[in-house]
Amino acid sequence: MKADHIDVFQIHNLLDWQTHLETLERLKDEGRISVIGITHYTTSAFPEMMRIMRSKRIGSVQVPYNIGNLACTEEMLPLAEELGIGVIVMEPLGQGRFLRQLRRQPSVEPLKEFGLSLWAQALLAWVVSDRRVSVAIPATSRPERIIENAQAGDAGHLPQDVRDYIREETMRCL
Structure with missing residues (x-):
């Protein structure tokens, strides 16, 4: 070593x-x-x-x-x-599936107060808001995504109703 x-x-x-x-x-x-x-x-x-x-x-x-x-x-x-x-x-992004397979764009408007402006950030924040999770490691092939992904951590632990919204909105748009 x-x-x-x-x-x-x-x-x-x-x-x-x-x-x-x-x-x-x-x-x-x-x-x-x-x-x-x-x-x-x-x-x-x-x-x-x-x-x-x-x-x-x-x-x-x-x-x-x-x-x-x-x-x-x-x-x-x-x-x-x-x-x-x-x-x-x-x-945490389902290998990008929950972004690539969206049939319509989910609304990030209710998430802006948490500093989330992209759906990828919402999905990452959803995962790391589970208090049992220490860290998420999203893969990316685009360096500019690194900063965007890291900003999801700025949201802190999302309230359960916000986590529910992210899940429901994702399923609605798939």
Whole structure:
């Protein structure tokens, strides 16, 4: 490992996680890693992820979560909250689906008081407003989107009625 310290080191898609976990625990004991995490993109991996979470050997999980994929809210997020495990959200924009597939433009007017001017910002704010979520990692191929996406965090935790509006408006426009 060339870096002196890594904040979060994740075992991607649980690939050979037992072997990697032992190595990462050793590096954590040496102070070279702060948090060990696990990731997976499919709900079929959630039972195994929850088993690993219960072992208390990890400090973060990365799962898909967005306005159209709520599977992690049933058991994963409650367990992470109970155990104090950080949650990194992948695909908060549904791989762009909730922007590309809109048949009509959702109204951002009611969201402007929260500093949201783009629907992508609304979708990101919806995800990070779930208090069990630590951070969302939207993918983008356009550098100008980085600042726009980051501005979604300025909205803070949205009230539930605003989160409901974003979900309903997205579904109405798909």
